[in-house]
Amino acid sequence: MLNERIILAGFGGQGIMLMGQLLTQAGMNEEKEVSWLPSYGPEMRGGTANCDVMISDKPIASPIISADATCAIVMNLPSMVKFVPEVEPGGVVLVNSSLIEETVERTDVKVYYIPCNDIANDLGNMKIANMVMLGAYIEIRRSLDPESVLQALESKLGMTKASLMDINRQAFAKGAEAAKLQM
Amino acid sequence: MAVVFQKTKGLTDVETHYCPGCTHGIIHRLVGEVMEELGILGKSIGVAPVGCSVLAYNYFNCDMSEAAHGRAPAVATGIKRILPDNVVFTYQGDGDLASIGTAEIVHAAHRSENITTIFVNNAIYGMTGGQMAPTTLIGQRTTTSPYGRDAATTGMPIKMSEMLAQVPGATFVERVAVNSPANVRKAKRAIKKAFEIQLEGKGFAIVEVLSTCPTNWGMNPVKALRWLEDNLMVYYPLGNFRDYQEVENA
Amino acid sequence: MSKVLMKGNEAIGAAAIAAGCKYFFGYPITPQSELPEYMSARLPKIGGVYLQAESEVAAINMVYGAAGTGKRVMTSSSSPGIALKQEGISYIAGAELPCVIVNMVRGGPGLGSIQPAQSDYNQATRGGGDGDYKLLVYAPGNIQEMVDLVQLAFDKADYYRNPVMILGDGMMGQMMEPVEFKEMPKMDLPAKDWATTGTQEKRKPNVINSLYLAAEELEQHNIHLQTKYQEMIDKEIMFEEYNMEGAELVIVAYGTTARISKAAVDLLQAQGIHVGLIRPITVWPFPYQAIKDLPESAKNILCVEMSMGQMIDDVRIGNEGQRPIHFVGRSGGMIPTPQLVIDKVKEILNGGK
Structure with missing residues (x-):
């Protein structure tokens, strides 16, 4: 039975909220129960950003993660320090190793190191580091069909930005490849 | 026998509660006559204030809404935005408009709400028993300025018309008085114009009417009129402060 | 749709x-x-x-x-x-x-x-x-x-x-x-x-x-x-009852804290502890009767709020002195966790220890 509780965290501008929304939207499209709960700093730009995403076969009771995350996606070092303790034993941590040199000390969680920014850079667009990470996440967790996540992105981009779909697909695939190497 | 005077249809038959000699009655009549003459009684909605004219909703012969203290321009905004083809006016005193309701009147003018405001300035809080108003003159004794208003501690009397004339959205701003038959006729012309501007969709119009309060000024009605001429009209000069034609030409 | x-x-x-x-x-x-x-x-x-x-x-x-x-x-x-x-x-x-x-x-x-x-x-x-x-x-x-x-x-x-x-x-x-x-x-x-x-x-x-x-x-x-x-x-009174039959303790909470409490109720149930939940949907008028008519099995009431305790007064009115009423909450923008509720429930059921 699916009961995925994901924390996504990073700094403002990394597309953290969008990652969470895409997972939520994709979950909804697959007729799962979902919720997306943001937590912002008071500043509008450049602060910390994190959100909790629930994807479940059962109605979501509490939309808040409290030390029971099944997965944490951390895009920068402060997020790793803050949110790795929120993962339940046996859970999964995805680390953006492009920006985080440190490794996770916990031994009761499975950790994957995905060089999101390096991969995005190789593809020529730094903004798609978040899609690299989503590709890795889906490959590892298989909580959703990869195509539903990409479709969620497609509808988010809309007609005007449809041309960006190609490079996002590539980023998603590269993230999945990077994850596979560590599985 | 020829009829030389007839009560306007713009007022109801309810006897007013105003004190003898108070000029609110004249101002009510002028507003009522203007609504009747413009044929807008059936589509007018008035907003009454808190203060002496709190019961104005009983006297005007049109739909009325009683607002909280100072909030008449906001209430009028709510009505007018939903019923743009109706005529909406506020009738407010100096405590209501120039003290507790300054934000509402300034922003109604600023948005150039297409409403008409009748602002009755008698330099005192009448209904609550003669306390100092923002428009009370320097040296004027009231129940809360028993030694006379002191500029050092209470500031100078506020000149709302001059102030509102600086607001870009104010289409028409005029100060009148009802101390003499000639001035009453001028006051009516200004009030009529303020309603006509609304009918033309030209935006915010306000007429400040200098008025007396014999009871709280502690004078008989005749002496009160004299005091208005010798004091209020000196500090608050009559005249037009802003007119839309001038705005259009600017 | x-x-x-x-x-x-x-x-x-x-x-x-x-x-x-x-x-x-x-x-x-x-x-x-x-x-x-x-x-x-x-x-x-x-x-x-x-x-x-x-x-x-x-x-x-x-x-x-x-x-x-x-x-x-x-x-x-x-x-x-x-x-x-x-x-x-x-x-x-x-x-x-x-x-x-x-x-x-x-x-x-x-x-x-x-x-x-x-x-x-x-x-x-x-x-x-x-x-x-x-x-x-x-x-x-x-x-x-x-x-x-x-x-x-x-x-x-x-x-x-x-x-x-x-x-x-x-x-x-x-x-x-x-x-x-x-x-x-x-x-x-x-x-x-x-x-x-x-x-x-x-x-x-x-x-x-x-x-x-x-x-x-x-x-x-x-x-x-x-x-x-x-x-x-x-x-107009509206409320939801959850897991009430045979509950040994009943939580009263509305809105967000009711969601959190529901998660706590499920987690407690998995541990064999039977707790119910009353969730007022109208907080005025308040479902006093539902509080008054709790099942016999319920020996305690726990109010969970994101405040220092306000709805608890309405629960007191409905309870009419029948059962002890306890409180757990966070305030100032802090959100209670299911674990906080679980710990409080266990403390009450263990006689305050």
Whole structure:
């Protein structure tokens, strides 16, 4: 039975909220129960950003993660320090190793190191580091069909930005490849 | 026998509660006559204030809404935005408009709400028993300025018309008085114009009417009129402060 | 109609429009600004009016004027802003005008925080401004319910000629969940022959007013209002019971804390501890009878709130001294966790250890 509780965290501008929304939207499209709960700093730009995403076969009771995350996606070092303790034993941590040199000390969680920014850079667009990470996440967790996540992105981009779909697909695939190497 | 005077249809038959000699009655009549003459009684909605004219909703012969203290321009905004083809006016005193309701009147003018405001300035809080108003003159004794208003501690009397004339959205701003038959006729012309501007969709119009309060000024009605001429009209000069034609030409 | 993923604040706006509300007067304040933003984008396109007032005070008075014309109108704010609106809310209740007011509560007192809280419970359920009046107050438990209740709120406001409040919190406003806009059953509503729309010189003037200078008239007016409130008590109470049969302890919580408590109830059940939940959906009128009629098995009551304890007073009233009442909560924008609730339940069941 699916009961995925994901924390996504990073700094403002990394597309953290969008990652969470895409997972939520994709979950909804697959007729799962979902919720997306943001937590912002008071500043509008450049602060910390994190959100909790629930994807479940059962109605979501509490939309808040409290030390029971099944997965944490951390895009920068402060997020790793803050949110790795929120993962339940046996859970999964995805680390953006492009920006985080440190490794996770916990031994009761499975950790994957995905060089999101390096991969995005190789593809020529730094903004798609978040899609690299989503590709890795889906490959590892298989909580959703990869195509539903990409479709969620497609509808988010809309007609005007449809041309960006190609490079996002590539980023998603590269993230999945990077994850596979560590599985 | 020829009829030389007839009560306007713009007022109801309810006897007013105003004190003898108070000029609110004249101002009510002028507003009522203007609504009747413009044929807008059936589509007018008035907003009454808190203060002496709190019961104005009983006297005007049109739909009325009683607002909280100072909030008449906001209430009028709510009505007018939903019923743009109706005529909406506020009738407010100096405590209501120039003290507790300054934000509402300034922003109604600023948005150039297409409403008409009748602002009755008698330099005192009448209904609550003669306390100092923002428009009370320097040296004027009231129940809360028993030694006379002191500029050092209470500031100078506020000149709302001059102030509102600086607001870009104010289409028409005029100060009148009802101390003499000639001035009453001028006051009516200004009030009529303020309603006509609304009918033309030209935006915010306000007429400040200098008025007396014999009871709280502690004078008989005749002496009160004299005091208005010798004091209020000196500090608050009559005249037009802003007119839309001038705005259009600017 | 299919589901859409929406933020709570935007879902409220969409629900209001679906209910025929085309007029919104507001003022920005975190954490509800997405609602006025949504309205400012949508309303001008459907022939409605969005107006950003100069203050919350002005906004609620614009609502007063607008509601007086008989049209469906809404305003929203968060705690300090709702405090400012109390003057107007009292006038609207006194003048018997329908409108819907949304409070996405944040931490207080004073400027407080911008994080979610439930510390406006007393203000919402006791009137809030001057005089003897009540609001019908809905406290939705999730965004779907919020959407359904917003639509119901407009009908109830019209039916009772009374302001109806949606009491949410910052978390419900900002989180996203799938929602479905269902076709709501149409209520039979009386004509608004009291509205100020101009006499057309064909009827006597209508007056919107809350002033009654004669004491005996005001008393009669108050008695009339109380009759209305009694009808709400008789007809409008809504609550949810969860896992109640055989529960040895019952949690009472509404809104966000009810969700958290439900998670705690499930986790406790998995550990073999049987706890029930009563979730008031109307917090005024409050489901006193449900508290009074707890199953025999329940020996304790636990109130969970995002405040220092406000709803607990209503639970005390309903309990009529039958069972010990305990409290656990966080305040200031802190959100209680299911674990906090679980620990408290275990402490109570272990006799306070």
